[in-house]
Amino acid sequence: MKILKTDAGMLTDFEVLDMLRARGAQRDPMACIGLVANSECKVYDYLLQRAACNQTxxxxxxxxxxxxxxxxxxxxxxxxxxxxxxxxxxxxxxxxxxxxxxxxxxxxxxxxxxxxxxxxxxxxxxxxxxLPPPPQQPEQEAPEHEEGTQDAEAMEQN
Structure with a gap:
């Protein structure tokens, strides 16, 4: 990426996401090898989880x-x-x-x-x-109780 004009102004996350899309960034880092830098793919993936992905x-x-x-x-x-x-x-x-x-x-x-x-x-x-809300994140499943955890809970109750 070449900087044409330094300090030209601030960009919204949407504008950064739009620019990355135009450059060929994708969710799969392997699919965008050669198109954009690995760090840009990570930024793209991050912005897809923010409100910017639903904005225009x-x-x-x-x-x-x-x-x-x-x-x-x-x-x-x-x-x-x-x-x-x-x-x-x-x-x-x-x-x-x-x-x-x-x-x-x-x-x-x-x-x-x-x-x-x-x-x-x-x-x-x-x-x-x-402004549209960010995408809903899938709920993470609660970790199952381990035996040691159940024993500690039983001791707390006594």
Missing amino acids: REVIESFKRRYEEFKKGNEKRKLTKAELLNIINFRPSSHAELYAVIPNLDARFKVNEDGGSKDVDELLNIVHEM
Whole structure:
């Protein structure tokens, strides 16, 4: 890969995934030998497990337009480019996840005495409506109990 212009801007995970698809990356690292680097295949595989795999350019543009409407009239609602990018990439689905993406959220958005925030709820609603969720991960089977584990559980009960 050749860098044409350094520091040209930040990319969403979708844009990276789209570029890797265009270059021929596939889930099977053996199938993309010679097309892309092994590390790019690993990035591709990782991004297929994230929200980016269900996003499109239109979805991202629609989300940005809806965010622009949300922030109008309230300068405190303005997010940095990096924060907006993180919301698109990580698609926070709860207050806790949004607090991890936006520093000083309490100071920047109106927070009620009970800790709730109409602004935060509205932003989360926009995220839920506009950005598709990541693919569902198959549930891992619970490991079977071993004999030693059963003995330890029996001792705890006594």
